[in-house]
Amino acid sequence: MDLAQQQLECDVLVVGGGINGAGIARDAAGRGLSVILCEKDDLASHTSSASSKLIHGGLRYLEYYEFNLVRKALIEREVLMRSAPHIISPLRFVMPHMKGLRPVWMLRAGLFLYDHLARRELLPGSHAVDLRHHAAGAPLKANLTRGFMYSDGWVDDARLVVLNAMDAREKGATVLTRTTCQSVLQKDGKWLAQLVDANGDTIQVKARSLINATGSWSAQFQQHCAPQAAGKTLRLIKGSHIVVKRLFDHPDAYIFQHPDGRIVFAIPYEKEFTLIGTTDLDYRGDINQVAIEQQEISYLCQLSSLYFKRPIVPADVVWSYSGVRPLVDDGAADAKAITRDYRLELDQTAAPMLTVFGGKITTFRKLAEDAVDMLAPLLSNHVKSWTADACLPGGDLYGTGPDNRAVLEFAGFEQAMQQQYDWLPPALVSRYAHAYGTKIHQLLQDCHSVDEMGEAIAPGLYVREVRYLMQFEWARNATDILWRRSKLGLHLPANTGQKLNTWMIENP
Structure with missing residues (x-):
């Protein structure tokens, strides 16, 4: 079908292919609405692939009395783990206590609230830890003798976006990547885009309705579409992360306090690395070109060096990334104090337009549900919300629906896949299991030997996987594959991107 030669019609046009746009498209399509999603770049090209890779309640938001946001995020934490156990997994955090910063009683009280604001079935609660006799204390400075442990979750953020887009497409949505919404106007009660x-x-x-899920561009897009709307002021906050060679051997993460009141995470990453972040800086530059600054690298290195025995210096950084969080300006003077909650604004002057402001990756599913709940009745659709009880593609490890077993027994699924595909290296099957879940069977369909995987474009990256990503996951170039659909760019030779781009151009 040649889309360029015809006019498409739909109930909902979603502009923006980040986590909110993809989540809304999925929810709306699942309720029977016809949906078109367009994204000017690749899926998750901007903020949604630049997070701290955490599904978390937001422990530090308790300090700003954001109890409703934290509770909502804590509920979603376990909903999401059940829905995508291959790309979301439990993670324990160690919070060392440093004298002169937040007192022990405050940390203990905050963690008590964190444990009890929402029901937990998958994650253990918090407890104190003696760092002198715990594996997590070994990499830390000797003055750090006590701390606390608590639970949250880890997520492959860019893949989360892709899985939502895949599910939307499986439910009938049209997903158009690298497609810019150049203009929109209202005519005869509809949107013409x-x-x-x-x-x-x-x-x-x-389109009968329009959803503005453009993230950092949402305020200007709203003004373009509906000049009469009282425009929101977005405060763009840049968050940057650095990746260094692995700093510790145990599987837990750290959360560090800084004398300036901020907190920074140090997270096990891609087996061989440690991810450190994030910063919070007001941003006024080009939101298409966001990059870490030297002062941010120094800040993250210096803060980490307050805690780790081994000093971390800028020369240790092997990779970095930055993103801009589009937060609703609530008047907070300090960037770290701005609310991370979302706001939805519905304009019904003519054809309905819903604009999404703010949000965080943990609450994307609830945001999408709330958005479609607002919009669907205006389109005479009264189908109930459904995503809380559904798996994302590949997440149905032990049945058709989400369950605790898929989270708690993921290692069993991984081992079963290694046995079923024992003609592949176990480490490669493990990567496939975590990336694709049950979609591993589609990836490896009719393959019974390494030779049938096609050429190895790079170590562990076969033509079979590249073709799968191009056909089913909208991958168009090496960056899509090496840095968003995976993080193979951290592991493979420096010339892999060039080789992969050449292959993809020659084999469209």
């Missing part, structure tokens, strides 16, 4: 794809071809869309 002109989309332009990567080839410069124009696609006309007539």
Whole structure:
């Protein structure tokens, strides 16, 4: 079907292919609405792939009395773990106590609230820890003798976006990546949008409603579509992360306090590395070109060096990334104090337009549910919400629906896959299991030997996987594959990107 040669019609046009746009498209399509999603770049190209990779309640938000946000996020934490146990997993955090910062009683009280604001079935509660006699204390400075442990979750953030888009497509949505929404106007109670794809071809869309999920661009897009709307002021906050060679051998993460009141995570990453972040800086630059600054690298190195025995210096950084969080300006003077909750604004002057402001990755599913709950009745759709009880693609490890077993017994699934595909190296099957879940069977369909996987473009990256990502996950270039669909870019030779791009151009 040549989209450029016709006018498409839909109930909902979603502009923006980050986590909120993909989540809304999935929810709406699952309720029977016809959906088109367009994204000017690749899925998760911006903020949604630049997070701290955590599904968490937001322990530090308790300090700002954001109890409703924390409770909502804590509930979602376990909902999401059940829905995608291959890309979301439990993670224990160690919080060392440093004298002169938040007192022990405050930490203990905060963790008590964190344990009890929402029901927990999958994660253990918090407890004190003697760092002098615990594996987590070994890499830390000798003055750090006591601390606390608590639970949250880890997520492959970019894959979370892709899985939502895949589910939306499986439920009938049209997903158009590298397709810019160039103009929109209201006519006869509908939205007429002109989309332009990567080839410069124009696609006309007539939509009954419009969802502005453009993230950092949401305020300006709203003003363009509905100048009469009272425009929100977004405060763009840049968060940067650094990756260094592995700093510790145990599987737990750390949460460090800083004398300036901020907290920073040090998280086991890709087996061989440690991820450290994040910063909070007001950002006024080009939101298409966000990069870490030297002062941020120094800040993260210096803070980490307050805790780890081994000093961390900028020369240790092997990779870094930055993203801009589009937060609703609530008047907070300090960037770290701005609310991470979301706001939805519905304009019904003519054709309905819903604009998404703010949000965090942990609450994306609830945000999407709330958005479609607001919009669907205006389109005469009264289908109930459904995503709380559904798996994302690949998440149905032990049945058709989400369950605790898939989270608690993921290692059993991984081992079963290694036995079923014993003609592949166990480490490669493990990577496939974590990336694709039950979609591993689609990836390896009709393959019974390494030779049938096709050429190895790089160690462990076979043509079979590249073709799968191109066909089913919208991958178009090496960056999509090496840094968003996976983090193979951290592990493979420096020239892999060039080789992979050449192969993809020659084998469209």
